[in-house]
Amino acid sequence: MPVGESLGFTLLASNYHHAAIVDLDGVTVWTGAVTRLEYALSNVVSRHGFDASFRENLAANDTPEWWLASAHPAWTNAFDVHALGDYDADGMPTWAEYVAGTHPTNAADVLRLHLASVTTNGTPAVALSWKTRAGRTYGLYTTTSLVENTWHEVSRTGGTGGAHRHVDPLGNGAGKGRLYRVDVSLRKNQ
Ligand SMILES: [Ca+2]
Secondary structure: OOOOEOOOEEEOOOOOEEEEEEOOOOOHHHHHHEEEEEEEEEEEOOOEEEEEEEEEEEEEHHHHHHHHHHOOOOOOOOOOHHOOOOOOOOOOHHHHHHHHOOOOOOEEEOOOOOOEEEEEEOOOEEEEEEEEEOOEEEEEEEEOOOOOOOOOEEEEEEOOEEEEEEEEEEEHHHHOOOOHHHHEEEEEOO
8 A cells, every 4th residue: 555545454353352452563543342343553653563452242150142143043132131041951051051061941951960979999988970061170179067058179070072980989978968069151252
């Protein structure tokens, strides 16, 4: 282009995304959240680097709108309502199913901890298992008292897409009640 002229850009976000950041020569010159942005460089007399970053639109609890729309054909608006609801009544709200990688309209697809009594090396133990999904990290916790509510981490593992099984020897706690909890978190940037 001739020196001294202006150059205009039109940034168009795809569905369920928005333009978020514009950098010029490595410096942020615009931030916001719009689906369409007109940006102009005027009086251009030298070489410039222009970068535009787009982000996904997030509903309640950081649930991506595109994921909600892909999960149910009618979920194309009221995204917060859908994210916070429990459409399949499996006890897990839709936003949590996004984190867990389960399907929010299929009650059979849900993160659930299964327990079984087993014996390991001649002593009582409990076998805990659950289905995992890739891209998630699972923490298994136990406590002997909901009153104290002090949870101890038993294991931490990455999801593979298969079942994960952990055998917890009961040891001296064999005679006490023991509770277990499994937490899941989404690993970002994968
Ligand atoms: Ca659900």
